[in-house]
Amino acid sequence: MIGSKFDYYFNSQQFDSLRTKVFVLFRRFSALVRSLLNKYNVKGGSFDQHFLVDAGYLDRIVTAAELGPDDIVLEIGAGVGNLTERLARKAKKVIAIELDPALVNILHDRFDNVGNIEIVAGDALKVDFPEFDKVVSNLPYSISSEITFKLFRHKFKLGILMYQYEFALRMVSLPNCKDYSRLTVNTCYFADASILMKVPKGAFQPEPEVDSAVVRLVPRPVPFQVKDEAFFMDFVTSVFSQRRKKLRNAIMNMNHVLKIPGIKEVVARLPEDLMSKRAENLTPCELAEVANLIIDLKNLVILKEDNSESLTR
Numbered sequence: 001m002i003g004s005k006f007d008y009y010f011n012s013q014q015f016d017s018l019r020t021k022v023f024v025l026f027r028r029f030s031a032l033v034r035s036l037l038n039k040y041n042v043k044g045g046s047f048d049q050h051f052l053v054d055a056g057y058l059d060r061i062v063t064a065a066e067l068g069p070d071d072i073v074l075e076i077g078a079g080v081g082n083l084t085e086r087l088a089r090k091a092k093k094v095i096a097i098e099l100d101p102a103l104v105n106i107l108h109d110r111f112d113n114v115g116n117i118e119i120v121a122g123d124a125l126k127v128d129f130p131e132f133d134k135v136v137s138n139l140p141y142s143i144s145s146e147i148t149f150k151l152f153r154h155k156f157k158l159g160i161l162m163y164q165y166e167f168a169l170r171m172v173s174l175p176n177c178k179d180y181s182r183l184t185v186n187t188c189y190f191a192d193a194s195i196l197m198k199v200p201k202g203a204f205q206p207e208p209e210v211d212s213a214v215v216r217l218v219p220r221p222v223p224f225q226v227k228d229e230a231f232f233m234d235f236v237t238s239v240f241s242q243r244r245k246k247l248r249n250a251i252m253n254m255n256h257v258l259k260i261p262g263i264k265e266v267v268a269r270l271p272e273d274l275m276s277k278r279a280e281n282l283t284p285c286e287l288a289e290v291a292n293l294i295i296d297l298k299n300l301v302i303l304k305e306d307n308s309e310s311l312t313r
Ligand SMILES: C[S@@+](CC[C@H](N)C(=O)[O-])C[C@H]1O[C@@H](n2cnc3c(N)ncnc32)[C@H](O)[C@@H]1O
Pocket: 046, 047, 048, 049, 050, 051, 052, 053, 076, 077, 078, 079, 080, 081, 082, 083, 097, 098, 099, 100, 103, 122, 123, 124, 125, 138, 139, 140, 141, 143
């Protein structure tokens, strides 16, 4: 019954005309963003400059950020401010970082008399981040990884971030899938991640060569025990650099990086059911379990070596 009512509405002229109106409205807003690029003669291309000109996607990103009047938003790579101005309408304050001095001038031209937009000129990898509640950005893709892990070192509630589509797939993948990688495990260490929408090349000017996706990140405490974070990170990097090898061989091959004393003895004592799998078959929690066991065994081996040294002295 309900289904047939919906079918009737979606096929009706009424719905057709609504759809046309929405489409015309989005085209008009998209044209505004494009004309902004023309007005300032911005061509893009360098510094990963692919401007999001589709008003529909810009609005969906702002909606996904669930902004309230108390939110301080960090935006990385503000460009000409097409997203910035939408964020500022809903948030308490937007702090917009931009590297390209020409675009920084445009941002000042547009927003110097807007009370709740602060423009920071500089490289987002180098500037100190201020305190913020949410980060919403169409990121420069060449610094996706570095900037994401810099963000994770800060305390914030929500991230709505545009990445290259393939990168986004790797962030949210599952074990035993081809996209499951070091990036997946590291992302899972810091946050819950999900893809909100795929964004086609045509939504940008100039068009990039790749599709994009908007990812929702919700930081939270690590969902499994890790005894030594630095070792865990090195361990994950090492075993995924040998992803086709069984874990036992991957650890042995990468010991020039991991520097595990008494490596043969340590590996021999690790559980066979995990050692005979590949890194890509283990969940983040299982990888942490192996890393923790190595830490314990490593300490045992060191203790044993110390004892036998003191006996021979
Ligand atoms: C993909 S564009 C996004 C522009 C705009 N926010 C939009 O949505 O259309 C990326 C922006 O990041 C800027 N950018 C590139 N590298 C940067 C860096 N290291 N730090 C800050 N901004 C950077 C570029 O100049 C460009 O404006």
